[in-house]
Each structure stands twice: as C-alpha cells, then as structure tokens.
C-alpha cells in the first residue's frame with residue numbers, strides 16, 4: 001500500500017492516496033466554526049466492511065465528521081503553513097488539498113459528485129420529498145443521479161421497500177406514514193443508491209419510543225445481510241454493541257479511546273468514557 005502521508009512530500013496532493021487500503025481516512029483533520037475548534041488534528045481510518053460507532057457527549061464533533069464526509073462541510077486549513085495532513089480521503093482520493101500559502105482547494109465538483117455517490121446518509125429528520133409518493137422517493141435519485149431507467153429504479157425500490165417492510169405503502173405520501181415508516185423509507189432510499197458507505201446520524205432520535213425497535217431491526221438486517229461499511233452516530237448503545245465492530249469515543253474533537261464494543265461498553269479505560277456511558281445509560 002502506498003503511504004499517503006509520506007507520498008505527500010513527493011507528489012501533487014490530487015494524485016496522492018492509497019490505491020487500495022482504507023475506504024475512509026481522516027488524516028490530521030481540523031474543523032472549526034469561527035473560534036470554536038470542533039475537530040482537532042483528528043486521524044482515523046475505516047476499512048471496507050467495518051461498522052464503526054461514534055459515541056461522545058453532545059458537541060464532541062460526531063455529526064461534523066459525517067457532514068465532512070458528505071462534503072456538506074469542508075475541513076479548516078491549519079494556521080501553521082508547515083503542518084501536514086488536514087485531508088479526508090475517500091477510496092484513496094482526497095476531498096481537498098492544500099496549496100502553498102495555506103489555501104484550501106476543494107476537489108472539483110465532478111470528483112466530489114463521484115465521492116458522494118459512494119456514500120449514503122440517513123439523517124435524524126427523514127428528509128423525504130413530501131410531494132412524492134413513497135415509491136418515487138426511492139426512485140428519484142436513482143434515475144437522476146445514477147441514470148437508471150425508470151423500470152430498473154422501480155424494481156430496485158420495490159425490493160428495498162420490501163426489505164424495510166413497506167411493500168404495502170409504495171403509493172402513500174410521507175405524511176400518511178408514521179415517523180418510523182418514514183425513516184425506513186429514508187433507509188431504502190439511501191440503499192437504493194448502492195453506496196459503499198452508509199452514514200447513520202441519530203436515525204432514531206426523532207422517533208416515538210415504540211417506533212425505534214422497528215427501525216433498528218431494519219438496520220440490523222442490513223448489517224447482517226450486506227457487507228456495507230457503516231459509520232454510526234447513535235445513543236442506542238445496545239444497537240451499537242450488536243452492530244458495530246469498533247467504537248470510537250470522542251470528546252472535544254479528539255478520540256478519547258477506541259476498541260471493540262465489548263471492551264468499550266464493558267470495560268472502558270478512560271474516565272470520560274465511563275462518565276459518558278453512565279450518563280447515557282441513566283437516560
């Protein structure tokens with residue numbers, strides 16, 4: 001495997017990156033909003049097929065990590081012109097690079113579109129198109145973004161709506177569905193794009209408690225029956241324990257500790273993790 005960090009010395013940033021290797025690499029990434037430092041030289045890799053859960057107190061930067069991957073946000077250049085890194089890689093390609101004089105250059109729109117196509121995201125708020133029936137909510141982006149035929153997109157949508165238990169609702173509008181059903185449509189919509197990576201951001205936190213289990217059940221099925229890579233932000237620790245193979249505990253934009261779910265949930269080493277888990281479990 002090429003080493004993107006040492007390669008950085010020798011080749012233009014846009015050409016750097018491992019040909020094979022991690023699906024996602026955060027290499028010493030900074031993110032600030034004004035004076036607020038949200039991510040502080042953050043580095044981690046996610047390999048293909050991994051299920052990684054991000055936990056940590058409110059404001060620790062978890063959603064920001066997902067939004068950076070979706071290119072809804074961009075990294076913040078470091079103030080030190082000699083500092084290296086500060087780059088997010090998706091499948092070995094950087095989403096941005098630094099030019100001399102500390103100027104951040106975001107990858108061109110075609111490249112970002114390619115990167116976004118590899119990633120599906122399900123949000124806390126379901127974000128369905130209210131004026132489209134369920135079936136069309138799941139076919140629309142397949143046709144417009146992936147260029148699939150209407151028939152092909154519909155076949156895929158029906159298959160996925162069946163998987164999430166909503167075959168009977170294809171002709172309904174989102175407003176005619178419960179929150180849990182809407183979220184299951186959103187999951188089907190994300191999967192319809194055949195993403196390599198699925199980002200889940202507190203997908204059950206807007207739901208009434210009795211609807212949470214259905215949505216988590218669907219996601220458990222997805223985890224069991226596919227090899228899709230997942231980055232999960234959740235307060236549902238039972239779900240995190242069952243589904244993920246790595247848990248990263250964040251606080252103030254750095255990883256406090258990480259490990260297998262059993263290690264982190266049963267035997268956390270760091271006081272900040274212990275305090276966080278105690279608080280979440282008491283909720």
Ligand SMILES: Nc1ncnc2c1ncn2[C@@H]1O[C@H](COP(=O)(O)OP(=O)(O)OP(=O)(O)O)[C@@H](O)[C@H]1O
Nearest residue numbers: 033036038056057058059060061062063064065233
């Ligand atoms: N667009 C923005 N402008 C200004 N500040 C922002 C913006 N987005 C996020 N922040 C701030 O960045 C910090 C990290 O936010 P983020 O949503 O990543 O945290 P989080 O760990 O996901 O928290 P939570 O568990 O509450 O969702 C917070 O203090 C938040 O207020």
